[in-house]
């Protein structure tokens with residue numbers, strides 16, 4: 001009796017699952033294409049067309065990733081030899097829960113925020129493709145050995161975690177003027193990284209330093225530099241210190257801290273970054289300032305073209321955000337800079353995501369550097385709350401509405417919002433303006449003046465929102481930023497760390513909210529793995545999103561008008577500049593002819609290639625094989641298994657081999673069978689038979705965001721409650737239309753083994 005009942009129940013669930021699969025599949029086929037933000041254009045109807053500016057294709061790896069909710073996992077269970085019915089039951093359970101928890105069904109107007117259950121480190125490690133890879137272990141051992149040879153051992157005291165407790169700045173035996181400046185700036189105790197690195201830096205050790213964002217690395221390198229500069233020989237002015245930074249804004253910021261710290265000294269600093277007057281910088285450099293803070297490109301320009309300027313006297317070189325400068329297409333510039341400085345210099349590298357890869361570091365000709373990794377376990381502080389908002393593939397176009405909902409209702413001030421492209425940031429800036437939200441933008445399409453003005457407006461709280469690209473992701477220190485929103489999730493975890501690090505700085509707390517789409521799960525997974533704290537899942541009620549979608553629709557014509565006007569203005573400005581240039585060429589013809597020819601470090605094409613190289617390398621997520629510019633100049637032939645992890649590559653290769661063997665065996669069996677048959681006399685084609693149906697069409701993958709975000713994968717048997725928290729997470733759709741959209745019409749028509 002019990003057995004019969006159980007069977008009936010199973011049958012019922014099974015048919016329910018199939019029905020759900022059908023509904024989901026049908027909805028899936030209605031899904032619109034995912035919109036990719038890029039350059040904004042307008043069509044004849046005033047609708048916006050986005051062109052992907054970066055040319056990046058997010059979906060490269062999707063085929064290789066286990067992304068599906070239910071379906072893929074069901075298939076996996078099949079491979080494992082699990083019971084078919086159980087698979088369907090589990091899948092049905094997912095879908096059922098999703099219907100219950102759909103964001104559309106949220107009763108109030110309030111967002112729903114729940115804690116995503118955290119996976120144990122063991123579970124996450126087990127999932128990792130390469131964690132149990134024997135070859136990796138050997139590689140790790142070899143790498144560790146190489147590192148032990150390359151780095152000098154850190155002094156014992158450096159390992160103490162509570163190093164700050166009794167330390168004060170006076171313990172470093174700093175000179176009075178600098179202690180006075182520190183006290184003037186309001187600092188009483190050094191931060192852990194300052195405690196550890198300042199004494200070593202004062203002893204002129206080479207350093208590779210990694211410490212959390214906002215932990216005071218700038219002071220950690222500036223204080224000992226200024227202290228040492230106080231004792232410089234003063235007979236001939238020489239530029240002894242060079243600080244390299246990746247962005248102009250970071251240069252401006254670092255320069256301002258250096259000036260404050262040197263306030264009571266006679267130490268001079270010069271700022272050499274792009275976008276500011278080369279002439280003024282040239283004049284300053286001629287005075288041989290004690291220290292120069294520079295971006296690599298502008299510095300090269302000065303080395304080559306500013307008379308009398310050289311790096312011959314450099315005694316201390318600092319590379320801030322060193323992993324960025326090492327990876328981001330700066331390779332050739334960095335080479336030239338390193339070659340121009342004396343080998344005897346002291347070198348210090350700083351970053352929150354500092355690489356300790358020997359291949360990257362050897363080119364800097366470091367002298368047995370000491371590696372200081374403070375809080376190595378996580379580059380993000382525990383004072384940061386991480387939230388994720390799921391964006392389903394078919395709801396990508398609702399992102400502007402979701403963002404406006406978030407910024408109008410929840411996070412209303414001191415918010416930095418990151419976009420993948422300049423155009424997307426600007427488009428949103430227009431929408432924010434039309435909505436009456438006070439915003440400023442910061443990206444590479446602005447002039448340097450506009451960039452600095454935007455920063456100032458945001459700093460002075462004249463703007464509540466700063467809409468920016470990754471230009472602002474590193475190093476910027478704006479006190480009081482409460483929230484960081486990743487409108488587009490970055491492609492690498494290190495960028496995620498730096499973006500989130502714009503908040504929760506210097507012992508303050510902060511929130512990072514990320515819109516996570518189907519292609520962003522790799523970074524989400526890494527964030528979950530790296531986080532020692534709870535991660536929240538935010539759901540914006542469907543009706544709220546719909547309301548803002550209507551608003552966005554209504555604003556489109558006005559936004560189009562604004563963009564159109566801006567375009568015209570830009571064209572006018574371009575024309576004016578051309579006219580001015582021609583006038584100058586006529587007026588100063590002699591002068592121009594007699595000027596020494598400027599030498600450029602890279603041609604525009606080479607710069608582009610270099611940039612692309614940087615992008616690719618950056619996206620490799622802390623890099624693996626060092627690429628050369630040549631790799632970019634000559635198109636790389638991609639192998640069949642390129643880009644796959646070793647584990648996946650081996651799986652694929654094994655599968656292919658199995659396939660080949662099977663095919664060979666089938667052919668052999670067929671020909672043996674054929675050979676044993678008596679020979680035919682004639683063959684009559686049977687036109688009445690229908691052609692065999694092909695079921696080999698491409699298979700669309702399904703989402704498993706819920707399981708990723710909740711930390712529970714598809715084989716829900718591990719959940720003791722049996723409720724399957726993954727299904728719960730999945731149900732809380734950001735847009736609240738979960739039940740409608742997972743379709744399986746196409747799927748249903750196929751046999752289960754053919755689905756695979």
Ligand SMILES: Nc1ncnc2c1ncn2[C@@H]1O[C@H](COP(=O)(O)OP(=O)(O)OP(=O)(O)O)[C@@H](O)[C@H]1O
Nearest residue numbers: 187189190191213214215216217218352475477506
């Ligand atoms: N000893 C200190 N005591 C209190 N606050 C400090 C101290 N040192 C630095 N700060 C403050 O901490 C904040 C972050 O410092 P800083 O910009 O140097 O961080 P960072 O580690 O370089 O961050 P990022 O990795 O994002 O570049 C600044 O606002 C700075 O004023």
